[in-house]
Amino acid sequence: MSNSRLVDMTMLSPNHSGRRNQPITKIAIHHTAGAISAATIGNIFRPTSRQASCNYGIGNDNNIVLCVDEANRSWCTSSSWCDNRAITIEVSNSSNGGNWPVSDMVLAKLIDLVTDICRRNGIKNCTYTGGKDGVLQKHEWYAATNCPGPYLGSKFSYIASEVNKRLVGGSSNAPSAGGSSLYRVRKSWSDAKSQKGAFRNFENAKKCANSNSGYKVYDANGNEVYPRKSTSSKSIDTLAREVIAGDWGNGSDRVNRLRAAGYDYDAVQNRVNEILSGKSSKPSGKSIDTLAREVIRGDWGNGQDRKNRLERAGYDYNAVQRRVNELL
């Protein structure tokens, strides 16, 4: 038994039962009911007084923390039956309350992690049946909890289907290719004249799209399969702000990393340029630290007014407020 090589950090929790007494056949996906980093998830499960843990946590910083070795039974799902069979994953929300959303980046990371768990543990079909007989498990089936929350809960079928595409495709990013069907690189599916090429190999189609700005890869049914479409309109903006914050490196490294993560580099870079040129109505990506100091100076008002103004400006109020509390 092994652990995922996708982990960014290891912060082992003492809260587990030792070796699991069942083979790994399930994956329980939880939400943290809070927007927190991977390191914070790790820290939460460190005290023995907590009496809880997870195998993996995915923070809102898009890092994965290993808290309990896969070989061991974590204390996560309020069920010995489930936790002995399941790899448990705590997933950070992107903001607090509402439908308890999770960012597109974190959702994509979760799909990568679930795919990796399935591959290494011989789970050939990642099923979501809406019941305990499937592979994907919900905490709310075992205890009086809202976990995994409305947003993440609504994504279980999508997660299963994306994982299965990867399991069938054999590549971390490739949608399934139906036999001899071709991947076509065009500006749009309806614009057949714009076609740059048709490829049996998805990777070759991606390369072609990458070297032709504005082009996309379509499968035989005309579905756009690359760049991956974002599941929320906010995501390009979020990515652009991450780029500005330095999270995605520079130059061709940035291009490669964004594309490897399945994002539309051109769209993100356009948004970055927009923000930096001041065309955007929103202030350019200030760091959480800068914002916290502005808040302390009084630039952002108080109470609900502060929250409204920060959020309207596209910032993460909770992250800023946490930093304010740290500084004070």
Ligand SMILES: [Zn+2]
């Ligand atoms: Zn839970």
